[in-house]
Amino acid sequence: MSKEKKSPYLQYDPFDYNPHEIDRSSFPFFNYGSNSSIYNIPQTPADPQTQNLHGFESDPSYLMSFADCLNGSVDYTTLSKAFDISCSSSEVISPPLLDQDDNSNTKAVAAGVGDQNPSTPNSSLSCSSNEAGAANHEHGNDQDSDKISKKDKHPKVVQSEEAPGDHEDKSKKVNKAKKKEKRQREPRFAFLTKSEIDHLEDGYRWRKYGQKAVKNSPYPRSYYRCTTQKCLVKKRVERSFQDPTIVITTYEGQHNHQCPATLRGSINAVGMLSPSFLASAASGGFGTSNNESPRFPHELLLTQLLTPVNNNQLQLQAHHHHHDPASSMLYSNLMNTLHQNQQQQQQLHVPHDYNMLQNLASSFSHKEKP
């Protein structure tokens, strides 16, 4: 009651703004530099001491190279961590080729997105919460039930006046307990895009459901939900406070439906990539002499998005072609596809070095038009 009303839009105090003291608990692993990559958002701060992330910026090993994904040079465990939140559930089984993560350059973004407690350094906690068996199907469903219970609980205000009652307290407790044991976030993927437009077209339809000021940033963060029924995908969009030209888009969850734009017959950016083109991508051969060269406009686009870092490594550049819806959609689809791929591997218990590229290529070729 006595709580002062605070406008979420006025929380930023320009005089208090210190770019070096950012709380990036939400995106602790973002690279704010010019080399954009797909990031898997870890839910645990990498290292409490390096909260401010600068370590990450200068450490290329945190970047998930696209080629790593494509050619499977990233070991299974790493991929699990990098792509799936639920890795903390049962599939940790996979015998880790241990400690690759120490210094191998394939380390990618190793932090588990899955353990969702941003500040729980001990991911095993979430492990145990998963074992209730819900581990496999909790994607989405939980969120639903979560919401429902929330709504039931507080039909909004008033309540307390007419019945400051105990039953409310009780139900509160029950709900709390419930929530504690099952709160699982979807995997998150983020990319940076250089753009003046905040909300980039990615082929899907979104409804904005919230906007909040971000601490230490002059730019608000917007929350969107996919408008397709029963699709629980969300995305957050915010502008980098360090480089205001960069938009940070974070996807959470996976669409359970086709991209509306694809259905409408516009670009099927990923679906039309030729297998041979992808092979070239994986071997890092773009732009070099004898490799497969792009045959379609979207492949050309991708060659520009994928820039060789060193020998066998490519990074997905998110900041080119920001003005191009196809580009955004490409990202979205790529990430979706990569993620799906990895999940399939998990389901099938495929060995860690299974060649993802082949999977990708074949799935693409199925989609390819006659």
Add this chain to the structure above:
DNA sequence: CGGTTTTGACCTGCGC
């Protein structure tokens, strides 16, 4: 008029 955006209130989790 239906869908989307805005925005204040509320909930939740975490650190102190």
Add this chain to the structure above:
DNA sequence: GCGCAGGTCAAAACCG
């Protein structure tokens, strides 16, 4: 336990 920050809800406003 309290305060803060992030995330979500939902009524009202807006728009095509």
